[in-house]
Amino acid sequence: MKILFVHQNFPGQFPHLAPALVARGHQVLALTDEKNQRTSPVQVVRYRAPEPVSTDGVLGRTYSEHAQRGLMAARGARALRDRHGFTPDIIIGHTGWGETLFLREIWPDAKLLVYAELMYRTRGHDVGFDPGISPDSDEGRFMTVARSAHLIQGIVQADAALAPTRYQADSFPAGLRDRITVIHDGIDTTRVCPDPQASLTLPDGRVLRAGDEVLSYVSRSLEPYRGFHVFMRALPEVLAARPAAQVVLVGAEGVSYGAAPRDGRSWKQLMLDELGDRLDLSRVHFVGRQSYDDYLALIRLARVHCYLTYPFVLSWSLTETMAAGGYVVASDTEPVREVIRDGENGRLVPFFDVAALSAALIRGLDGDRDAPRLRQAARQTILDGYDLHRHSLPRQIEWVESFAPMR
CATH class of the missing domain: 3.40.50.2000 (Glycogen Phosphorylase B;)
Incomplete structure (x- = not known):
């Protein structure tokens, strides 16, 4: 044809x-x-x-x-x-x-x-x-x-x-x-797969490796549609509870969905202004948009990956993180529930519940005893229906x- x-x-x-x-x-x-x-x-x-x-x-x-x-x-x-x-x-x-x-x-x-x-x-x-x-x-x-x-x-x-x-x-x-x-x-599960040797060099020269206490967040743009504001509000408690944790946020500073703040600031700047000195910025790394290889390295090495979304289009980053065997803490919203079942292949929390999100992220960073099972089940979900x-x-x-x- x-x-x-x-x-x-x-x-x-x-x-x-x-x-x-x-x-x-x-x-x-x-x-x-x-x-x-x-x-x-x-x-x-x-x-x-x-x-x-x-x-x-x-x-x-x-x-x-x-x-x-x-x-x-x-x-x-x-x-x-x-x-x-x-x-x-x-x-x-x-x-x-x-x-x-x-x-x-x-x-x-x-x-x-x-x-x-x-x-x-x-x-x-x-x-x-x-x-x-x-x-x-x-x-x-x-x-x-x-x-x-x-x-x-x-x-x-x-x-x-x-x-x-x-x-x-x-x-x-x-x-x-x-x-x-x-x-x-x-999802190309041959390419997007676990890698216990994964590493990523941050812009400041710090090298992160699989096994390090890393929390990842990925979005095309840092904006409310993907729960950026909720994630940021959860970080002070997470960083206080986990003094060795490093947080890496991938995404541009503009907007892809919805609107920018009316006062001319970006959502990133708005949240930084709101949180002020409650946020230890020496451990929070905004790396912008990344090459695909660097993005893969991050989702492979992260101890916990956070994915939040409005009821909206499901991001490839979620299914790819699952394919990479990621431990995912995600929003309990309808598009996410189609691929993640709480306690079976990931953790779900109410979208607006900052305290519940902080607790779930801390639990994962602390070494959830169910993490190996959840990681394996996450990848199997993609192999079985999304490969x-x-x-x-x-x-x-x-x-x-x-x-x-x-x-």
């Missing part, structure tokens, strides 16, 4: 699927934003980046921005069709940025498969979950409804959709859920090829 991937940040969620389809003899091409600098596993063509959209109505801003990106992607697709004679049998795209909105008009006979990452909802998910950070309001819910328009349109147009977890699939309305197949992106080569990739390939046109 001829298969076209469409993703503004390709390969995005498809670094393994795209080359695997090539290996099976399909002609695979990817259409991406001209500003995307990521290395691609397959041949790439680029569409012109959309211009910034100015709208008078705030409610329509998200749809306008994503419709504009969809227009630019469609123009790129039209050039592929008219100038190069390319007509795909299957299009695989991500609905999150509107790129698939108009592709039906370019190739009406192609099967359109979409990645359905999450549907915004006004209740029961991230909106209103953390009133101390973002108070619930009618206006906020109105905005959430408006932001969902392109997601609904994208999945309605599609022949089928793929979601990585049951929680994320169930975020979509019941009438759309039967279009969604749940297959996790997959890239045994489960996820074969199922993804089978799913895509099930839409092959009749010859």
